[in-house]
Amino acid sequence: MTYHTSIKQQLEQIQQADQGRLRKKILILGAGMAGLAAGYELAQRGHQVQIFEAERSRLGGRVWTRKFKNGQYGELGAMRIPAAHDYTRHYIKLLNLQLRKFINFNETTYRDFEETICRANVAGQTIGDLFDLSQRDRDAIKQENDLDAIYIRMMEDVWSGLDEADKVQLFGHGPLSANLSQLDTSLLQTLRHSADTEDAVRLIGKVTVLDNYWQRSTLMFLREEIEGAFVGLEEIQGGTDLLPQALANAPLPDGTTLQDHIYFSREVYSIEQGNQGITVTFKQEGKLDTATFSYVLCTIPFSVLRRIDIKGLPNGKKIVDAIQGLGYHSATKVLVNCTKRFWELDQQGAIYGGASLSDSIARMTFYPSDNEKEKNQAISNGPGVLLGSYSWGANARRLGALNPPERGEVVVDKIRRFHPQITDYIDPEEPYASIAWDQHPFAAGAFASPSPIDLQMFFPGASQPAGRLFFAGEHLSPYTTWIQGALWSALQAVMQIVKA
Ligand SMILES: Cc1cc2nc3c(=O)[nH]c(=O)nc-3n(C[C@H](O)[C@H](O)[C@H](O)COP(=O)(O)OP(=O)(O)OC[C@H]3O[C@@H](n4cnc5c(N)ncnc54)[C@H](O)[C@@H]3O)c2cc1C
Incomplete structure (x- = not known):
């Protein structure tokens, strides 16, 4: 049982609302899942979109697959997709991406x-x-x-x-x-x-x-x-970032792709609504520049928007309150790149997927699920990436306070308690990769995480447009912390834009 408008209904309603109206020119801020999905749906309907993204060349935002030189990869951001997430699954299917089971629980961990x-x-x-x-x-x-x-x-x-x-x-x-x-x-x-x-x-x-x-x-x-957010979990074969990449490369009716409309290295500094439209000031190659558009969709997380000047909003106060007050959570992930999947070769109980859990600072250690079906020994004898630690809250901040190599060393030290052999198998060339999401300049937190009263105080106002400035992102949805939230809110904003 779902308690929201299904994606199918939502897209049909957008289609109807958009019929017979003038095509619009829209600037989208942020090329994460919300910005890309909104851009794709608007461009599919003949609207002109441009996307400003602060990153130099990477799209996807908090969907970020880290590839290692040995061909293995691990997820620094989103990794699992519940059965109930119809918005996420719609785009996975549309873009012909393959899913496989994500093992969340495994008795041998x-x-x-x-x-x-x-x-x-x-x-x-x-x-x-x-x-x-x-x-x-x-x-x-x-x-x-x-x-x-x-x-x-x-x-x-x-x-x-x-x-x-x-x-x-x-x-x-x-x-x-x-x-x-x-x-x-x-x-x-x-x-x-x-x-x-x-x-x-x-x-x-x-x-x-x-x-x-x-x-x-x-x-x-x-x-x-x-x-049922933890029921029927699956993962995208090849890495979660295939989803934003496929969305950016999908053909549009005018023969272009969304990729052609993304402008990288454009970090937004201020947004001002005036008589001529909405003026966005951004930094490009060290210089400040401006662009004025009649319609702007902002998918920048509120944690980042907090440091950006926003002026001239008609119902600005409610949104400003939400930007200032909405709680964000911390998360840190530490990937450990191993030369052999020693955990799959354990004679006492081979581990294919799932997570070992502890009360050490490492908290959750996830094993890859990709070899669970085949249990192919050749794969087990080859390299693999452990999500050595996925931590939240205070643990994430404390682990994140260390420099990246130290994070790896601390995590391995904790994993050694139940996998004493791990130190023999860490790839000397590229041992670790990690991210403390609080410290990422364009995320400034892992995901929105409402404190009591936040939902009552902030959400009714924040999800409404302020004149022709629209907002979307996981933080403005009932599915905070999930890709589903980014997509759900993106389609809410698309509906608001086509009706405006
Ligand atoms: C550690 C972690 C684990 C997760 N696990 C899962 C999971 O297993 N399954 C799942 O479904 N979801 C998961 N999520 C949540 C999911 O990744 C997010 O909800 C979703 O990707 C958010 O998309 P978004 O477009 O709202 O925001 P973002 O992805 O943050 O996109 C915002 C974009 O705006 C850009 N930007 C920021 N500031 C500026 C600026 N000043 N100027 C221009 N551009 C700017 C950013 O670079 C970014 O590209 C996880 C997230 C994290 C952090």
Whole structure:
């Protein structure tokens, strides 16, 4: 069950609304998924688009596949696509990209909590016994053979109090119902309220890694549970960045591609709405320049927009409040490039995909899913990239504070606890690649992550156009933290633009 307008309906409605109207000339700021999707849909309908992108030559924004010289790759940004994400899947299908299963959970991976290391298939007992849990929590873990079972039960308890109308509102941008307003508190508060023991909350925080999100709004996590954000996960074969690249290279009716309309190295400094249109000041080759357009779509994340001057907005205050106040989350990823996939060759339990989890600063270590189906020994004997660490919140900031080689060394040191052999297999030529998204100048954070009240204060105003200045991006959607959010909001903006 989905609680939003499907992409099919949305595209049909755009088509209808656009019929018989004048073609427009639109400047799009940002060549991430939102900017590219909006540009593609507008250009398909004969509108003229130009895209200004701050990066020197890379498009895709927070979709970023890092390729190593040995032919392997890892994802610095988006990596998995849930079954329910119809907007993302629409473009994957349209552009003929191939998907394969993304293994999120795998019984042979490790759990390393409270100084105790075991495989995931026995963690229910081995790790569960270290915590003071009620009998019903122990039963839930035993039944599912998964420590996450307590969290899922609690979230189901919370959402069982919502009716269908609440759920529709949860995926919209209107005012929240009384039921939803009550749940717009921190995740920690909600879990403490419904937990049988304090230790149950500690355990959940560690094994779901949600302790890095304790202060964020419960509504974000309810959305993910209700839509099944971790069900039916798949990944794009060859790397997630094939998606933005394919979108940029797809043919347009006038014989060009979107790529022909992207202007790189144009970092936007200010946006001003005046009588003549919207004037954008940007830096190019060290010099400031300006361009004035009647219609501008801004997909720059609010975390970056915070340092850009925006003037002359008719309903500016609400948007400015959102730009200033919307919470963003931190994430750091550290890739470890290995000469051999030693984890797939483990005689005691080969690991094909999934993640080892720990309470060390590394938190989540993901293994590639690409050899899970074939279990091809030749591939296992060859190189592979571990997502050595995917961390959020304070862990991400602390790891991100180190210089890139040190991040790699710290992560390997933690992984050595359950993979002592790892140091023998790190590629000496190109050992690591990492990104601390907070420090990236054109992201300044990983993704929007609303705190309690943010959804009520900021979203109704921020997603509306300010005159002929339109906004889109994952931060303006009910699917923050996902590509689906960027695409969903892009099509909302396309609808607003064609109607304007
Ligand atoms: C670590 C991480 C893991 C993720 N994992 C997943 C996942 O598994 N699955 C999933 O679906 N999603 C995932 N996401 C989320 C997904 O990547 C984003 O939601 C989506 O890519 C955001 O697209 P966007 O267009 O809104 O923003 P962006 O991708 O940030 O695009 C904005 C663009 O604007 C440009 N820009 C910024 N400032 C300026 C300026 N001043 N002037 C001009 N241009 C500028 C940027 O360079 C960028 O190209 C993840 C994100 C991160 C960071």
